[in-house]
Amino acid sequence: xxxxxxxxxxxxxxxxxxxxxxxxxxxxxxxxxxxxxxxxxxxxxxxxxxxxxxxxxxxxxxxxxxxxxxxxxxxxxxxxxxxxxxxxxxxxxxxxxxxxxxxxxxxxxxxxxxxxxxxxxxxxxxxxxxxxxxxxxxxxxxxxxxxxxxxxxxxxxxxxxxxxxxxxxxxxxxxxxxxxxxxxxxxxxxxxxxxxxxxxxxxxxxxxxxxxxxxxxxxxxxxxxx
Numbered sequence: 001x002x003x004x005x006x007x008x009x010x011x012x013x014x015x016x017x018x019x020x021x022x023x024x025x026x027x028x029x030x031x032x033x034x035x036x037x038x039x040x041x042x043x044x045x046x047x048x049x050x051x052x053x054x055x056x057x058x059x060x061x062x063x064x065x066x067x068x069x070x071x072x073x074x075x076x077x078x079x080x081x082x083x084x085x086x087x088x089x090x091x092x093x094x095x096x097x098x099x100x101x102x103x104x105x106x107x108x109x110x111x112x113x114x115x116x117x118x119x120x121x122x123x124x125x126x127x128x129x130x131x132x133x134x135x136x137x138x139x140x141x142x143x144x145x146x147x148x149x150x151x152x153x154x155x156x157x158x159x160x161x162x163x164x165x166x167x168x169x170x171x172x173x174x175x176x177x178x179x180x181x182x183x184x185x186x187x188x189x190x191x192x193x194x195x196x197x198x199x200x201x202x203x204x205x206x207x208x209x210x211x212x213x214x215x216x217x218x219x220x221x222x223x224x225x226x
Contacts, residue, residue, distance in 0.1 A: 001014075007103050020064075021215060023059055026054055026209050027204045038090060041159065057074070058072075060216075090161075093112060116138070138190050141187050149179065154172065179213075180212075182209055
């Protein structure tokens, strides 16, 4: 266990999230555009098929965890490291709605957290979210209900880059109440620069898949420099 001081509070790692809900829309993107977007990280886009990578748009409502309650949106690419020995999720953008989680995320793991405003519905069968920054619309996302699929504990690697350093963090999650389907997403992009960046990626018109999770328990260990 490692102790971290964040805004006058002690945060011990691994950090535990006891209850959260989430929904995800995964799109295919041209590999060259995705790669040019994340070149700064030193990581390589993992191709879903030749010439196409995967970009996931993720909304999470952290209900009960060591960092308190907050909402989060992620722009995430599936990647491999330089040596091609490890694969994981590279967190390219990570807006949140709280100062403490922002400070903890940036200080402990090097996650690129920034502040944003959220309007989300995680409870209805069709999941909905709107994200804005400084009054400018970033996106609206709707995810239709899928079919129930088994949830299972998963160990993964989360990559991040901040202050010129790329890091990797061990991460595990145990989901329950999982629903998934091909397609199922309606995405509308706004006028904020983050929306323009998403437009420049040329996301597929139809989502590759969508997933919603009623509850996720998670654990995040310490970050290590890549």
